[in-house]
Amino acid sequence: MKRARVVYGGTVHSATEKDSNSLRLADGRTVSQEEVAWLPPVEPGTVFALGLNYADHAKELDFNAPAEPLVFLKGPNTFIGHRGETVRPSDVTYMHYECELAVLIGRQARNVSREDAYNYVAGYTVANDYALRDYLENYYRPNLRVKNRDTCTPLGPWFVDASDIADPMNLSLRTYINGELVQEGNTKDMIFSIPYLIEYLSSFMTLNEGDIILTGTPKGSVDTKPGDNVVTEVEGVGRLENTIISDEALRT
Template sequence: MKLLRYGPAGAEKPAIVAQDGTVRDLSGVIADFTGEVLSDAGLARLAAIELATLPQVSVDRIGACVPRPGKFICVGLNYADHAKETGKTPPEEPILFMKATSAVVGPNDDVEIPRGSKKADWEVELGVVIGTRAKYVSEADALNHVAGYCVVNDVSERAFQSERGGQWTKGKSHDTFGPTGPWLVTRDEVADPQNLALWLDVDGVRRQTGNTNTMIFGVAHLVSYISQFMTLEPGDVIATGTPPGVGMGIKPEPVFLKPGQVMTLGIEGLGEQRQQTVEARD
């Protein structure tokens, strides 16, 4: 299933994409994609619905495919080529950091360039949405705790991230720095999360091309690993790292975002995003 949320920011409704490409409203069946809805049983109930009985709707705006997650966990330097372009040694264990959940926006919403920003950057990433509670889960069982997958743009401000002291979080958490969606594609429709093509363009120029098969730590390992340190709850999102081609890695001079540019990005089978960069608002 392809699940999405549509409507004005803060008033999104749940919906599903039918086989014929039409969007069908789910708000008469569920309130939103939270808690029990993302469990295997909850998703099975949605899969059993005859979609032709649901209202067909037109969509002007797509929201983030899950409501604001309890946790937005990111994995750093999880592609060896990306680690190399940043001048870092590939890690021996996953590098974890948090992105503020207030950064989450829809896949086609504007992305703000923060005040004082000089090194705003892009990162296409595979997002993993947790469906059932995971604590101390084994790698063999880890994917059973996943509801599905989505596209994430882990927008970053490199100077805030690496030149202002402390952890990476403040370079990752500006409002709008977490476009998520368009869809949550349930795990039954993703045959192998370790074989998905990713890409990102800026102003029509291809900047990132990659495949999840070059991850250092795969999805099952990441879910299991993270669950050793914190309980993963339904609706939590894990952004699993980015392939090479980020702005900070461009030679001979890095290239960074400024207001008035357009990012387009996508992942095989999971849909596409499009964002325009704008000056930060109050």
Template structure:
């Protein structure tokens, strides 16, 4: 199922989105908890769920590490993404004043379904609730080796658009076989495939749960492929992952 939350006429709804046909991301029907239809263009989209902890992986695609001139990590390179950075589908991203190089990152986000602690890779997928799209926005100006992990660069308010749906695991046959694309103002800027992950989802979950308890609705960002480029105020971003829909967000300069 494609689970979602939205507001229409002042009321918050827990709903589902039913595509027109399997594999299609457009032309579907948005239904509320009573099964009544709503216009997807006329509602205010909310986060599809309330995330718990949010962890990201740096350099989890070889081609992305190469475009930055960095070596691939020997183990999953983790960083925190603050919950205050969360932003729903069609929410406005704030571009900090004085920044020279800010960019998008299309990422497959894994949502944990039940508590995990010291779970082996062979069993890890049994703990996954589903998936969503994440835009792990970064100010490259602020990524300095002396300041890693890049909390300031990645932790600005509005720097984690997430959604529009929580797609349950039963609808995703293989999370390592999905196309990922990022468009800016309709121009294709980034394209990759989840098969390019250095550390795949079972390995990631085994590694994190070896020292940290993962809980329901915790979110793991699994990295981005090559293809980053500058975005500026006035731009519109559209991030797509095969079978998960499209996450759209405009950018405005900080007041």
């Protein structure tokens, strides 16, 4: 089942996909997908983001593949919903998308084995975790200005139950800018798999229901400009649409 959180009539609603053009709200009403404002499909708890979790992406950035997961945290301010606007600062020369499979933890997890890891996954959504390369200290220590900026992580549109994804480690990922395919990869090429990451993180801290793991992005980083329409897509999970705006637009 595909679930969403939307604003309709000034109220936040839970919704499910009725068809490609409409939603069924929890109160039974059917509305067009164009009539609502989309929120992230889940309210994130602690969010873990992976750097350089695809060898081809590490190679395109001239880094060796890491021997241990490169993990950093993200605050709630950065998340926006489907069809939201991401602000590109005026002083930035290179701001690129990162199409990622996002994994939602479904129950408290501590010292979980790889073999048991999927029993702690509630489901999946799509993330687009923009990076502002100008602000990067280095790729092993992404700083706050790179990965925790307001509006810089669209999430959604759907939360898809884990039972509906047969093999999350074999899903295609694609990114389109203004309709042109610019990034393509597959989750099977992750350096550290979903079970590995759950085992690794839960070995030294407790994972809680609602926590999210952003699993990294494959190669294909391209600069984005104000006015660009960016679509990040994960097979079976959804197509997440987003528009880049300038910070000057916020003041007009």
